[in-house]
Amino acid sequence: MGHMAAQTQPKQSEAKLLVVEDDANILELLSASLRFAGFDVSTATSGSAAVSAAKNASPDLVVLDVMLPDLDGFEVIRLMREGGQRTPVVFLTARDGTEDKIRGLTLGGDDYVTKPFSLEELTARIRAVLRRTSQGDEAPSRLVFADLELDEETHEVYRAGQRVQLSPTEFKLLRYLMLNANRVLSKAQILDHVWKYDFRGDDNIVESYISYLRRKVDNVQPRLIHTLRGVGYVLRKPAV
Amino acid sequence: MGHMAAQTQPKQSEAKLLVVEDDANILELLSASLRFAGFDVSTATSGSAAVSAAKNASPDLVVLDVMLPDLDGFEVIRLMREGGQRTPVVFLTARDGTEDKIRGLTLGGDDYVTKPFSLEELTARIRAVLRRTSQGDEAPSRLVFADLELDEETHEVYRAGQRVQLSPTEFKLLRYLMLNANRVLSKAQILDHVWKYDFRGDDNIVESYISYLRRKVDNVQPRLIHTLRGVGYVLRKPAV
DNA sequence: ACAGCGGCTGAAAGTTGTCTGAGAAAGTAC
């Protein structure tokens, strides 16, 4: 069957996101990468702008920094929902003292991630919330590639039917590889997506984790994780 | 092997609720989480609005704050019942003198919770009242998972046939775990649902109570309460 | 063939998350 290499973009779901964040750097990071991930992204940099943007664009989900210059995140949500909108939310919160005092973020099917976060973490949450709230139909929480299975909800991983235990970073890396199966990923790219955006270490950590993953989930034939020397890594079935 | 993961939402009963509460934050808290719990929720923020909303929407149950800007809860109920409606009520009340006045009113199958309450507490009451009043097609008051049994009415808990004594919080936590069996619950999520909404402490209390529960109900094989490091807890049968 | 680069991996150090015992604080019963 040689090659087919459906060179598709990750193509989430074409879901419409509204990203609300006052820090220009983070906003840029988010909107660029969420767009690349296949979302239809609009943005706002203040609470009041967010409320009206939500009215006009009626997004499927809002990514919302809780700390905003004018209104805080809770007010924004309250105003949005007073207008009859039932949009689910993924909150962004800082890990400072205020973090403990923030409660009620997981209600109504919403979720939150603390800064600094990794892009994989955020997109995983977004997808999970969309999955939960897009009522009724599909629930594809299980990624499958060859005889590798990864359940995003229960965090279970199987290789050739065998249950495998992964650490959090191993899990995130494997999910990233599976979401991008058949696509070559450079170490820099992996670092940017799987590690938190403030990580200042060396590429070598990716090599280390690839090594851990190989030992745990790629210790049987056929090998699925391949190194392209000087280029990166790719998850694919060996050529026949 | 692999999967079973009954991917159901908590899906209460599609019952129609009318929530009456003047505090915008609490109203948002209630409507978001009750909706997500599967109820069909409408809201009102004053006594007079409540009376007409009850006429129009004819809900199966009313969640009613006793302290309202115009009419108080008692008046609301009186007017509703003058109109011939015999809708059951769960009152929300502050822990003050009115608590006693409520007691007299709850003889007729109604119930009340005192502020601040936990969402588990409230939904448990709602479900209990609905169970009692929708006679005929009885809803089961007994939760069962593996050899764990929990009776919501008598508050009895059995593990492997053995009776186990739990404190109120232990009971609520276990019920929450059982209602969400096979679903991974973060500590934040547990805190948001099982603890009162004004709790300002830290996550560690969840760890403590998980520890208590394990000692009391998970001290035999197979272990059912599992830790997912960095993610949360899950009630499930061990991997096959 | 050899030098040099890139990648692999074992080991060790550093960090973080979870569990649990002890006890203070708050609540309840008698």
Add this chain to the structure above:
DNA sequence: GTACTTTCTCAGACAACTTTCAGCCGCTGT
């Protein structure tokens, strides 16, 4: 009031996980 239960906090121990480092191996190009 006292005795008892329950809730909540704290800190130490421990285990799991992350990150770094250094040496080795093998590929690649000349």
